[in-house]
Amino acid sequence: MSAPCIIALDAMGGDFGPEVVVPGAAISAVRHPGISFLMFGDEARINPQLEKHAALNGRVEVIHTAHVIGMDAKPSQAIRRGKGSSMWLAIEAVREGRAAVAVSAGNTGAFMALYRLLLKPLGNIERPAIAAIWPTVRAESIVLDVGANIGATSKQLCDFALMGAAMARVLFHLERPKVGLLNVGVEEIKGAEEVKEAHLWLKETEGLSIDYVGFVEGDDIGQGKVDVIVVEGFAGNIALKTAEGTARQIGTWVREAMMGSMISKIGAVLAQGGFRALKRKMDPRRVNGGTFLGHNGLAIKSHGGTDALGFASAVDLGYDMAAHGLVARLAADLAAFHGKLDADKNKADAASAAAPQSAAGGA
Amino acid sequence: MSAPCIIALDAMGGDFGPEVVVPGAAISAVRHPGISFLMFGDEARINPQLEKHAALNGRVEVIHTAHVIGMDAKPSQAIRRGKGSSMWLAIEAVREGRAAVAVSAGNTGAFMALYRLLLKPLGNIERPAIAAIWPTVRAESIVLDVGANIGATSKQLCDFALMGAAMARVLFHLERPKVGLLNVGVEEIKGAEEVKEAHLWLKETEGLSIDYVGFVEGDDIGQGKVDVIVVEGFAGNIALKTAEGTARQIGTWVREAMMGSMISKIGAVLAQGGFRALKRKMDPRRVNGGTFLGHNGLAIKSHGGTDALGFASAVDLGYDMAAHGLVARLAADLAAFHGKLDADKNKADAASAAAPQSAAGGA
Numbered sequence: 001m002s003a004p005c006i007i008a009l010d011a012m013g014g015d016f017g018p019e020v021v022v023p024g025a026a027i028s029a030v031r032h033p034g035i036s037f038l039m040f041g042d043e044a045r046i047n048p049q050l051e052k053h054a055a056l057n058g059r060v061e062v063i064h065t066a067h068v069i070g071m072d073a074k075p076s077q078a079i080r081r082g083k084g085s086s087m088w089l090a091i092e093a094v095r096e097g098r099a100a101v102a103v104s105a106g107n108t109g110a111f112m113a114l115y116r117l118l119l120k121p122l123g124n125i126e127r128p129a130i131a132a133i134w135p136t137v138r139a140e141s142i143v144l145d146v147g148a149n150i151g152a153t154s155k156q157l158c159d160f161a162l163m164g165a166a167m168a169r170v171l172f173h174l175e176r177p178k179v180g181l182l183n184v185g186v187e188e189i190k191g192a193e194e195v196k197e198a199h200l201w202l203k204e205t206e207g208l209s210i211d212y213v214g215f216v217e218g219d220d221i222g223q224g225k226v227d228v229i230v231v232e233g234f235a236g237n238i239a240l241k242t243a244e245g246t247a248r249q250i251g252t253w254v255r256e257a258m259m260g261s262m263i264s265k266i267g268a269v270l271a272q273g274g275f276r277a278l279k280r281k282m283d284p285r286r287v288n289g290g291t292f293l294g295h296n297g298l299a300i301k302s303h304g305g306t307d308a309l310g311f312a313s314a315v316d317l318g319y320d321m322a323a324h325g326l327v328a329r330l331a332a333d334l335a336a337f338h339g340k341l342d343a344d345k346n347k348a349d350a351a352s353a354a355a356p357q358s359a360a361g362g363a
Numbered sequence: 364m365s366a367p368c369i370i371a372l373d374a375m376g377g378d379f380g381p382e383v384v385v386p387g388a389a390i391s392a393v394r395h396p397g398i399s400f401l402m403f404g405d406e407a408r409i410n411p412q413l414e415k416h417a418a419l420n421g422r423v424e425v426i427h428t429a430h431v432i433g434m435d436a437k438p439s440q441a442i443r444r445g446k447g448s449s450m451w452l453a454i455e456a457v458r459e460g461r462a463a464v465a466v467s468a469g470n471t472g473a474f475m476a477l478y479r480l481l482l483k484p485l486g487n488i489e490r491p492a493i494a495a496i497w498p499t500v501r502a503e504s505i506v507l508d509v510g511a512n513i514g515a516t517s518k519q520l521c522d523f524a525l526m527g528a529a530m531a532r533v534l535f536h537l538e539r540p541k542v543g544l545l546n547v548g549v550e551e552i553k554g555a556e557e558v559k560e561a562h563l564w565l566k567e568t569e570g571l572s573i574d575y576v577g578f579v580e581g582d583d584i585g586q587g588k589v590d591v592i593v594v595e596g597f598a599g600n601i602a603l604k605t606a607e608g609t610a611r612q613i614g615t616w617v618r619e620a621m622m623g624s625m626i627s628k629i630g631a632v633l634a635q636g637g638f639r640a641l642k643r644k645m646d647p648r649r650v651n652g653g654t655f656l657g658h659n660g661l662a663i664k665s666h667g668g669t670d671a672l673g674f675a676s677a678v679d680l681g682y683d684m685a686a687h688g689l690v691a692r693l694a695a696d697l698a699a700f701h702g703k704l705d706a707d708k709n710k711a712d713a714a715s716a717a718a719p720q721s722a723a724g725g726a
Contacts, residue, residue, distance in 0.1 A: 137615050147547050150555045184510050184600040192513045192597060218604025222612035234555060235598040237547040241581025242602040246609040249585035252500045253644050254617070257637035267634025274620035274627035281616050 003323045004034045005100050007315060008093040011041030012068040012086040014105025014304045014311070018042070021105065022049035022056070024311025029055045031312075032319050038093050040065055040086040065089060069110045071304065078110030079117055087111060091118045094297040100322035101298035103289075103314050111301055112148055112292065119295035122327070123334040127152070128294030129160045129233070130301065131167055132240055133287040133317070138224030142167050146290060147237035154197035155341070157181065157230055161202055162333045163293040164228035165210045170324040171317075174227060176209055180216035182231035182239070198230075205340055209333070247282050254278075285310035289317040293330065298322055366686040367397045368463050370678060371456040374404030375431045375449040377468025377667045377674070381405070384468065385412035385419070387674025392418045394675075395682050401456050403428055403449040428452060432473045434667060441473030442480055450474060454481045457660040463685035464661035466652075466677055474664055475511055475655065482658035485690070486697040490515070491657030492523045492596070493664065494530055495603055496650040496680070501587030505531050509653060510600035517560035518704070520544065520593055524565055525696045526656040527591035528573040533687040534680075537590060539572055543579035545594035545602070561593075568703055572696070610645050617641075648673035652680040656693065661685055 011021045018041060029035050036059040039046055043064040050056055067085040069078050082088045087106050091114050093099040104111050108130075116128060129145035142164045145152065152160065161179050168177035179202070183195050195215075202212040213226055218239060221229055231239065254275075258268035268275065280286070284303075288310040292299040298321055302314035374384045381404060392398055399422040402409055406427040413419055430448040432441050445451045450469050454477050456462040467474050479491060492508035505527045508515065515523065524542050531540035544565070546558050558578075565575040576589055581602060584592055594602065617638075621631035631638065643649070647666075651673040655662040661684055665677035 137612050150547070182601060184513070184597055185604075218601040218606075219608030219611065221605060222608040231601070234547055235601045238545060238581040238594070238598045238602050239605040241548075242584060242605050243581075243609045245582030245585040246606045247613060248582065249500050250610060250613050250645065253641055257641035257644075258634055260637050260640055264634040264637035267630040267632065267637070269630065271621055271627040271630025271634060274623050274630070277623055278616055278620035281620075282613065 004036070005032070005319055005322050006036050006038060006098065007318055007322070008038045008090040008099035008102040009040065009315075010087040010090045010102070010104035010106055010111075011039040011046050012106070013111075014302065014306070015071070018045040018049050020306070020308050020311050022046060022053060023308035025060070025315060026053035026055045027308060027312035028315040028319065029053075029059055031316065034323075035315075035319055036060065038063060038090070038099050040089040040093075041068070042066060063089060069107055071107050073107055073110050075109040075113035078107070078113050082110065082114060088114055088118070091115060091297070091299060094299065095119055101300060101318035103300045103302060103318050105302035105304050105306065105311060105314070107304075108147070108290075108301055111299065115292050115295055115297075115299045119297040119299075121295050122331045123338050125159055125294045125334060127156050127159075128292055129163060130290040131164055131293055132290055133171075134221060134229070134240075134243070135281065135287055136222050136224030140172070140287065141221065141224055141227055141229060142171070143221065143229045143231070143236060143240065144293065145231065145233035145236050146240045147233045148292070149233040151234065152194065152232035154194040154201065157194060157198035157232070158201050158337065159294070159334065161198070161210065161212070161228065161230045162208065162337050163330055164230060165208075166329040166333045167291065167293065167321065167326060168227045170321055170326045170329060172227060176211045177227035178211045178213050178225075179228040179230065180213050180220065180226035182221075182229050182235065183215040183217065185215075185217050201341075205337070205344075207340070208337060244284060247284075251282060285313055287313065289314035291317065291321065296327060296331070298327055367399070368395070368682055368685050369399050369401060369461065370681055370685070371401045371453040371462035371465040372403065372678075373450045373453045373465070373467035373469055373474075374402040374409050375469070376474075377665065377669070378434070381408045381412050383669070383671050383674050385409060385416060386671035388423070388678060389416035389418045390671060390675035391678035391682065392416075392422055394679060397686075398678075398682055399423065401426060401453070401462050403452040403456075404431070405429060426452060432470055434470050436470055436473050438472040438476035441470070441476050445473065445477060451477055451481070454478060454660070454662060457662065458482055464663060464681035466663045466665060466681050468665035468667050468669065468674060468677070470667075471510070471653075471664055474662065478655050478658055478660075478662045482660040482662075484658050485694045486701050488522055488657045488697060490519055490522075491655055492526060493653040494527055494656055495653055496534075497584060497592070497603075497606070498644065498650055499585050499587030503535070503650065504584065504587055504590055504592060505534070506584065506592045506594070506599060506603065507656065508594065508596035508599050509603045510596045511655070512596040514597065515557065515595035517557040517564065520557060520561035520595070521564050521700065522657070522697065524561070524573065524575070524591065524593045525571065525700050526693055527593060528571075529692040529696050530654065530656065530684065530689060531590045533684055533689045533692060535590060539574045540590040541574045541576050541588075542591040542593065543576050543583065543589035545584075545592050545598065546578040546580065548578075548580045568700070568707075570703075571700065607647060610647075614645060648676055650676065652677035654680065654684065659690060659694070661690055
């Protein structure tokens with residue numbers, strides 16, 4: 001079973017453009033017979049690629065544009081001069097309901113800027129987030145924000161928690177995903193007041209349809225202790241890249257260790273089935289794709305340097321979330337939460353209006 | 364050659380107290396004939412351990428105290444009620460010049476609080492930092508702050524850069540260590556103004572005896588791109604723990620992969636020499652020890668749950684830095700830098716006093 005789903009592709013994004021985007025789309029098309037594509041970009045480069053991939057026959061509409069946002073363009077330039085570009089048109093297709101999700105391997109800053117410009121925020125979301133899928137020893141978790149913003153208020157962290165939980169429900173088919181707030185375990189640390197405040201809200205607000213487990217630390221992520229890890233974007237981005245770097249580093253060490261002696265080399269050849277399984281698990285292409293959350297439409301950012309297999313993962317991710325109605329779930333969850341926040345605030349306001357002395361004169 | 368060096372040990376710290384601290388000290392004593400110890404704690408538990416380790420004969424003075432700061436004590440409690448405890452006395456020994464460095468596997472928050480209370484800040488350092496040694500594919504790097512504070516101003520980040528560089532000079536014997544500021548690579552991100560400001564200072568201030576290379580990202584750490592990585596403590600702590608967690612996760616995957624089939628198992632047995640080398644490289648005990656930097660004395664925090672081998676690494680680290688005069692180097696570097704900052708500020712003040720219109724009326 002494969003629900004019909006139209007995906008808008010920025011065919012020019014990334015280090016390679018159509019030479020990776022089209023073959024990537026073809027891989028996804030084989031996996032999901034319900035998918036079809038709108039491809040925005042230079043038809044002179046797209047069409048020759050399409051001819052090579054029979055899986056895409058009759059499933060692609062090419063919309064030509066020669067305008068491309070460069071990988072080094074600033075977000076402000078994308079906003080001022082990006083109109084009509086392949087990236088802009090892909091998001092516009094989502095806004096106009098012609099596509100369920102936009103996927104780009106282009107400039108992250110520009111893509112996020114256009115996502116915010118062209119799509120309306122859900123409810124009273126102040127900031128979008130980028131969510132990453134994080135492979136763990138148990139399965140996979142969702143970590144957000146991994147770089148849409150630097151810093152986050154307590155309300156924004158709560159929004160991230162709910163958005164991540166909605167994504168986990170869609171992607172992992174969990175009714176009440178486990179959610180943790182990333183924090184440092186060192187008791188003496190003052191500050192991170194916004195993290196503590198978010199902690200209290202998530203702990204005390206009822207009916208959120210999440211299983212809030214409290215604080216988690218950096219080493220809990222890879223153990224799969226929770227389904228959703230919430231953190232502001234600076235630390236989140238650093239955590240994600242540090243994990244990627246550590247995986248690469250250990251990969252180097254494993255190879256070096258196996259080349260250390262002839263007998264180790266022979267052992268490694270015999271164990272190559274195991275090493276292949278390991279390599280698959282550690283393959284960053286398997287979980288490629290940052291999901292933009294918070295505005296009224298779906299957008300997936302693929303790594304710029306990935307190959308067709310990696311790009312297909314980003315397309316698959318977009319398909320999964322579109323097919324399961326992520327945006328509608330997000331909107332419902334956020335509306336419920338913001339309603340509760342407002343009710344709490346009204347209650348507090350009413351209480352302080354009824355007893356104006358107690359706040360000033362209390363202990 | 365082994366310079367004489369007296370090390371003050373909080374014998375009661377950590378999950379195991381003297382049962383790990385004393386054997387750990389013995390391992391270090393064998394490696395460094397110049398080391399002797401002051402051991403603070405319960406002599407009824409310390410002495411039986413000493414009897415088991417001939418390497419410590421005549422090299423240990425036990426100073427009895429029954430007062431111990433618990434692993435769950437708050438920093439404020441350590442300050443109010445910690446006087447006379449094993450941890451307090453160890454730092455006091457450093458302050459009074461009876462020991463060159465204090466090592467504890469106890470409560471990090473309490474240890475940092477007492478370090479700040481009992482030792483004077485160097486120059487006009489506003490905040491201390493905790494520096495970690497980070498194994499990389501090239502060698503080792505220093506990452507700081509990994510959790511003394513949350514957040515850091517641009518000046519504090521510059522202080523961290525100089526303190527980390529002084530530590531790299533001592534530990535890695537480099538004249539001009541490469542220093543990088545940890546940042547997120549995503550262009551669109553606004554904020555982190557303090558990181559950008561620190562970047563400008565480090566780039567433009569001359570004569571700092573560091574090779575400042577600019578921004579680095581999380582995945583550069585494990586590649587050993589620079590010798591010193593500077594970051595505020597929240598993101599630094601999360602990066603460190605995330606890397607530890609990722610290493611553990613991949614260790615699990617490697618074992619699973621090798622158990623996947625009989626032939627892989629046989630291969631793994633043949634390759635066991637390689638796997639042992641790998642395990643050594645990934646052994647967290649090898650680089651155990653967070654160095655407290657910024658106050659007028661040396662203190663090393665060992666992991667609370669480590670064993671004797673891990674505790675010995677922390678002692679070795681303290682020995683290396685004491686023997687090479689880290690604190691004197693730190694003091695000199697910071698004095699030079701703060702002198703430059705003051706000079707710059709005076710110059711700027713003089714310029715704005717001489718031309719009061721230009722600031723208000725300029726472009």
